[in-house]
Amino acid sequence: MVERVKVRFPTDDGQQDEVMYAIPSRDNCYILDNSPFYVFGVSYCDEFKVKETDGELVYDFVIARAGHSTYRIRIPAGKEHQYFLEHWDPLAELGCSYEGSSANKKRLYAIDMPPNVDVSKAYNIMEDNEHQGIWEFEEGHYCRADEISIC
Structure with a gap:
């Protein structure tokens, strides 16, 4: 191990x-x-x-850089994890994964986008959901192709 x-x-x-x-x-x-x-x-x-x-x-x-990008999603206060899951599938289908935290009133999710994920498609999904009031999102780190330097 x-x-x-x-x-x-x-x-x-x-x-x-x-x-x-x-x-x-x-x-x-x-x-x-x-x-x-x-x-x-x-x-x-x-x-x-x-x-x-x-x-x-x-x-x-x-x-x-290993080629991963990080985004974060906050769901509205009072909404539970199930609410997030109801909107998660389109990102999962692109190959994204997440870690979640309920430490604050608004649940927070750290979204991992491996190098094979089409980040522009994922970004558009997150942005559309933000415009619909489903969640808020922010970019933690976007890894450009020219930054990748796997050891």
């Missing part, structure tokens, strides 16, 4: 940092094993460098 470690990722807004799992790859380098809920600029399977601060691993910068 692969050893997973926790790495702290500072957020851009200076609010509470996000802690995610990663897999060691080489000296001071790790591969992200989660989809970010709050952090921008990094996606599932990206390889990154860390620094150690007070005995804790802290994200420093990306060294290799």
